[in-house]
Amino acid sequence: MMTELKRVHVTIAVLTLIFTSSPANAQKSKASASTAAPASAAPAATSTSNAPLEIEMLSYGALDKIIEKIATYACNTAYPGGPYNGVVVLDAPALQALQAYDGFSVNAKALAVNFAAMQGTSGGGSGIDDFADITSAVSAAATASTSETSFSFTIQDPTAALVMLHHLQSQTSSVCKTAAYAGVYGADEATPQTLHGVTITSTSDQLKGLAMLRINALKAIMTAGQSTAPATRNAAGCAPVPSQALVAGTTFYPFPAQDPCLTAFSNLDTSYNTFLQSLSGANAATNQPILSSVMQGYHLRAALASGTTAKPLLGIYVNIAAAGGTQQDRKNLITAVITGDWIRYSGGVSVNVIVFKIANGATAQTDQSLILYSDLLRYRTPLGHVKSPARYDNAPEAGDNLNSVP
Amino acid sequence: MSSSPGALVSLPAKYNVDDACPGIVPRLYMNDQLNDCVIAARAHQTVRLDYNSGLTLIPDILDTEVANEYHAEAGPFDTGIVVSDSLAAWQTPGWFAGGIQRQIYDFSKPLNLNNAGALTGDATTDLTLAALQSCIIEHTGVQIDLSLPTGITFDNKTSFGPGNDWTDTTKQTLLRHVMLLTGYDQNGFIGITWGVQQHMTWAFLTKYCTGVYWVTKNIAP
Numbered sequence: 177m178m179t180e181l182k183r184v185h186v187t188i189a190v191l192t193l194i195f196t197s198s199p200a201n202a203q204k205s206k207a208s209a210s211t212a213a214p215a216s217a218a219p220a221a222t223s224t225s226n227a228p229l230e231i232e233m234l235s236y237g238a239l240d241k242i243i244e245k246i247a248t249y250a251c252n253t254a255y256p257g258g259p260y261n262g263v264v265v266l267d268a269p270a271l272q273a274l275q276a277y278d279g280f281s282v283n284a285k286a287l288a289v290n291f292a293a294m295q296g297t298s299g300g301g302s303g304i305d306d307f308a309d310i311t312s313a314v315s316a317a318a319t320a321s322t323s324e325t326s327f328s329f330t331i332q333d334p335t336a337a338l339v340m341l342h343h344l345q346s347q348t349s350s351v352c353k354t355a356a357y358a359g360v361y362g363a364d365e366a367t368p369q370t371l372h373g374v375t376i377t378s379t380s381d382q383l384k385g386l387a388m389l390r391i392n393a394l395k396a397i398m399t400a401g402q403s404t405a406p407a408t409r410n411a412a413g414c415a416p417v418p419s420q421a422l423v424a425g426t427t428f429y430p431f432p433a434q435d436p437c438l439t440a441f442s443n444l445d446t447s448y449n450t451f452l453q454s455l456s457g458a459n460a461a462t463n464q465p466i467l468s469s470v471m472q473g474y475h476l477r478a479a480l481a482s483g484t485t486a487k488p489l490l491g492i493y494v495n496i497a498a499a500g501g502t503q504q505d506r507k508n509l510i511t512a513v514i515t516g517d518w519i520r521y522s523g524g525v526s527v528n529v530i531v532f533k534i535a536n537g538a539t540a541q542t543d544q545s546l547i548l549y550s551d552l553l554r555y556r557t558p559l560g561h562v563k564s565p566a567r568y569d570n571a572p573e574a575g576d577n578l579n580s581v582p
Numbered sequence: 583m584s585s586s587p588g589a590l591v592s593l594p595a596k597y598n599v600d601d602a603c604p605g606i607v608p609r610l611y612m613n614d615q616l617n618d619c620v621i622a623a624r625a626h627q628t629v630r631l632d633y634n635s636g637l638t639l640i641p642d643i644l645d646t647e648v649a650n651e652y653h654a655e656a657g658p659f660d661t662g663i664v665v666s667d668s669l670a671a672w673q674t675p676g677w678f679a680g681g682i683q684r685q686i687y688d689f690s691k692p693l694n695l696n697n698a699g700a701l702t703g704d705a706t707t708d709l710t711l712a713a714l715q716s717c718i719i720e721h722t723g724v725q726i727d728l729s730l731p732t733g734i735t736f737d738n739k740t741s742f743g744p745g746n747d748w749t750d751t752t753k754q755t756l757l758r759h760v761m762l763l764t765g766y767d768q769n770g771f772i773g774i775t776w777g778v779q780q781h782m783t784w785a786f787l788t789k790y791c792t793g794v795y796w797v798t799k800n801i802a803p
Binding site: 298 | 613616617618619620653657658659660661662663664665666667691692693694695707727729758759760792793794
């Protein structure tokens with residue numbers, strides 16, 4: 177009887193040990209948020225993750241599943257809206273570059289209009305260029321998307337686009353196989369594109385044109401200021417009022433330092449110099465020089481402008497909203513005595529996706545661009561283990577790599 | 583062709599270049615789309631220069647030729663053109679219009695109109711009413727640079743054209759505009775702008791004109 181009682185006690189004790197989980201038993205749902213560095217949607221120079229590699233791998237696998245699904249949709253289901261002349265993949269940095277170019281152009285045009293007015297141009301030309309197209313809606317949607325602050329780790333922006341390119345190239349459509357991204361949009365500066373009748377002017381041409389307008393404005397007001405003939409003084413937008421006396425030994429009239437016309441030019445010139453200096457700064461989000469973003473934005477803007485109602489483009493925007501995972505660590509008597517901890521991992525990712533058709537008309541009113549699909553797609557793997565690579569040859573387990581020295 | 587703005591000895595009571603060019607139909611020359619009056623005025627004068635030099639075939643200046651010249655001169659910002667710079671470009675290298683490259687031989691610097699302000703006293707740059715009339719006859723019209731008063735715009739269709747003579751000199755200036763003056767009559771001057779014939783009084787012209795430019799045609803087309 178005593179023996180049986182002892183056996184029961186031991187059994188209870190063992191079961192208690194087995195089923196009494198250790199403090200590490202609970203899932204750490206996004207547990208590393210408290211220790212992970214805050215991440216943004218912008219690309220980081222290096223990963224800030226301290227999550228286990230297994231979680232990252234599972235999350236990348238989840239990303240792969242989402243992107244494959246979208247690529248298949250874009251190149252098959254969405255295709256009846258075509259035929260498309262090309263596919264353009266966009267992500268957050270690409271949209272930032274696009275906005276950088278549009279902002280640059282608006283600022284440059286504003287300065288140009290003022291320099292032209294001082295020069296005395298006739299005919300107003302056009303107003304400030306408006307590059308609004310379907311990507312404006314995409315940008316708005318991207319800006320309005322929910323931002324998670326508790327990322328376990330950051331998947332850098334180009335990753336989603338690169339995975340998308342991979343899956344597009346796996347499709348049967350020849351158009352999808354040649355999808356364009358980032359610096360490979362291939363705008364031809366010699367034959368510029370137009371959007372709604374507005375020429376998409378390269379960054380270099382705009383800077384050169386602005387410099388010429390500035391010089392010509394200065395020449396015009398100086399010429400006007402040196403004349404007393406009404407028509408010559410009227411030829412420029414304004415003319416400084418010269419002093420009565422010529423500069424000794426010359427044929428030039430001196431101007432008062434506080435002449436309103438010269439002051440107006442000087443103020444405008446200050447804005448011009450500030451504009452130029454701003455191009456040398458770094459983009460706070462990407463750390464790239466702003467001018468680099470602007471130049472990349474030009475190529476993207478030109479590429480998007482090539483989508484017409486007759487030959488539309490298919491745009492795919494992908495942006496990772498959140499990525500993270502769970503590590504489950506189970507401890508009990510068996511793990512303590514025999515097996516060690518039982519650890520399982522789960523990884524997941526949420527991706528903002530917009531698939532849209534770019535079909536610019538001759539005017540904004542005749543555009544046929546539209547959003548074909550948009551959603552925040554999510555995918556989480558079940559708790560499990562990361563398998564060994566297929567055809568694993570144990571090479572990574574080698575204790576040295578001295579044979580690599582020639 | 584004289585480079586002097588001096589008046590002819592005997593001026594007709596009224597004159598219009600277009601009276602001798604009945605086949606010329608005023609066109610917009612893309613002024614409505616490019617919002618550019620400088621190349622449009624040049625196109626108007628180009629066809630009249632051809633006609634006046636004995637060519638009976640009116641050059642068919644294409645809209646694309648007008649647009650190409652405008653964009654070449656206006657640069658990447660589409661901010662309009664300085665008329666004196668544009669005349670220099672018309673002289674060298676010229677412009678491709680009606681299928682051929684066309685150049686002018688010479689052009690004036692901006693001339694002052696009497697009453698437009700204090701004259702310089704320089705007979706080569708000051709235009710009296712009679713001198714302007716003479717200049718129109720001698721040079722197959724003249725281009726004028728105006729600072730149009732408020733209210734006169736292309737979008738306001740009742741602000742210009744036949745029946746809407748420009749007479750009011752009380753308003754402030756707003757829009758800088760170049761047009762071709764083709765003649766005059768007892769009521770003032772006649773020009774072509776925004777594709778239609780436009781009358782204006784001498785008072786209006788002297789109030790709002792900021793400069794007058796004549797050109798002389800090259801021997802070749």
